[in-house]
Amino acid sequence: MRVLFVSQYFPPESNAPANRVSRLARSWATRHGLEVTVLTGFPNHPEGRIYPGFDARRPALDFEGPVRVIRTPIYMARNAGVIRRSLSYASFWASASLLGPWLVEEPPEVVIATSPQLLVGLAGAWLAHRFRVPFVLEVRDLWPDSVVAVGAMSEKNPGILVLRLLERAIYACADHVVIVAESFRDILIERGVSPERISFIPNGVDRDLFTPGPPPEPDPYPGRFVVCFAGTVGMAHGLATVLEAARMARPTMPELLFLVVGEGAERPALEERARKEGLDNVHFTGRLPREAIPPLLRRADLSLVMLRPDPLFRTVLPSKLFESMGCGRPILLGVDGEARRLVERAGAGVYFPPDNPRALLEAITRLRSQPEERKAMGERGHAFVVHHFDREALAARYAELLHEVSKRTPPKSKEQPACPPSSFMWLEQGPIS
Numbered sequence: 001m002r003v004l005f006v007s008q009y010f011p012p013e014s015n016a017p018a019n020r021v022s023r024l025a026r027s028w029a030t031r032h033g034l035e036v037t038v039l040t041g042f043p044n045h046p047e048g049r050i051y052p053g054f055d056a057r058r059p060a061l062d063f064e065g066p067v068r069v070i071r072t073p074i075y076m077a078r079n080a081g082v083i084r085r086s087l088s089y090a091s092f093w094a095s096a097s098l099l100g101p102w103l104v105e106e107p108p109e110v111v112i113a114t115s116p117q118l119l120v121g122l123a124g125a126w127l128a129h130r131f132r133v134p135f136v137l138e139v140r141d142l143w144p145d146s147v148v149a150v151g152a153m154s155e156k157n158p159g160i161l162v163l164r165l166l167e168r169a170i171y172a173c174a175d176h177v178v179i180v181a182e183s184f185r186d187i188l189i190e191r192g193v194s195p196e197r198i199s200f201i202p203n204g205v206d207r208d209l210f211t212p213g214p215p216p217e218p219d220p221y222p223g224r225f226v227v228c229f230a231g232t233v234g235m236a237h238g239l240a241t242v243l244e245a246a247r248m249a250r251p252t253m254p255e256l257l258f259l260v261v262g263e264g265a266e267r268p269a270l271e272e273r274a275r276k277e278g279l280d281n282v283h284f285t286g287r288l289p290r291e292a293i294p295p296l297l298r299r300a301d302l303s304l305v306m307l308r309p310d311p312l313f314r315t316v317l318p319s320k321l322f323e324s325m326g327c328g329r330p331i332l333l334g335v336d337g338e339a340r341r342l343v344e345r346a347g348a349g350v351y352f353p354p355d356n357p358r359a360l361l362e363a364i365t366r367l368r369s370q371p372e373e374r375k376a377m378g379e380r381g382h383a384f385v386v387h388h389f390d391r392e393a394l395a396a397r398y399a400e401l402l403h404e405v406s407k408r409t410p411p412k413s414k415e416q417p418a419c420p421p422s423s424f425m426w427l428e429q430g431p432i433s
Helices: 016-031 082-103 118-131 145-149 158-173 184-190 240-249 267-276 290-299 311-315 319-326 338-346 357-368 371-388 391-408
Strands: 002-006 035-041 060-064 067-072 110-115 135-139 176-179 198-200 225-230 256-261 282-286 302-306 331-334 349-351
Touching: 002 016, 002 082, 002 118, 016 035, 016 060, 016 067, 016 110, 016 319, 016 391, 035 082, 067 082, 082 118, 110 118, 110 391, 118 135, 118 158, 135 158, 145 158, 145 311, 176 184, 176 391, 184 198, 225 290, 225 319, 225 357, 240 256, 240 267, 240 282, 240 302, 240 357, 256 290, 267 282, 290 319, 302 319, 319 331, 319 338, 319 371, 331 338, 331 357, 338 349, 338 371, 349 357
Parallel strands: 002 035, 002 110, 035 067, 110 135, 135 176, 176 198, 225 256, 225 302, 256 282, 302 331, 331 349
Antiparallel strands: 060 067
């Protein structure tokens, strides 16, 4: 089976969509007999600058192992600012939609698009229509809900209205929808997706990379009790709570170090605030290669996973959870809802209210005095994630699903519309609230 996977992000970018698409594509190509082509942009996330070794002036073809990678020109923008990011999203939609049909050498038998952002889904729907093959939409975050939740746009913004109309249409276009959090299921059903068109295939742990092991030698942080946040430093994560906890901890816990690994829209402001307030117990590394993350997690005494306290984030399962468990690290979790249920079921960590720096500091103080419990949490979390969230097993399930969708979806004729007429009922009904 030939698969076309549409994603704006792909390695050497190291955010969650790039990592998921890369590992799935490689597993399908090497272990499950699929011919995989990834249609993506040129790597520039999150700084908005082209990575060394790439020339973004024209489309490019390269390979990641057996996976064929087609890169189309896009407008590059730092992961901050609504207008420039919107232009970046729109440019990838345009280039993927216009150039994709001419750059893909052999017509695919199924098209997958991973969302957010929603315009990737629109490009996937068009390409599936162009090749007259089934369209699978992968929903990793709920858009435009996430845009509102992080405060980038208000619910009354006309742009949100347009995105909600687009959301309804894309869901109706999809022959199947893959979700990464079980909590999404009921929400999508409420938004018109029939239950039989929804499958849950979450993120998982890459056991070739995120594994238990000794910390790096020599110790980069000798004598420090390290709490590590590794991931995008974005608007959704509420890391101002960390700075406040760091300020409160200075008089009583001088050995505490908050290690913030990653890049994102909020990092410059947070780093500048830490500098102005003299918070030498917070260290920002900036963006690091993905292979540099596991050693730092293994050095950490606690792994911090947190999001802002918005009701939407009760539905998500951050990929950082699986990476931390894979490395056998105990988790400080500032995410309620589905993520909290998973961590507590695994016995892999403790929860704290994400907007409460005092609660965060109290959890750190308690676990610092319980080294055996921290070790047990890490071991339980590792066993749990290996059993339930092995990425290779999830890739196998996904490959089977693609075969099933291909078999049960009737061939599409040239005369058929890109989406069923029902997808445009919003013209009469209005957007989903």
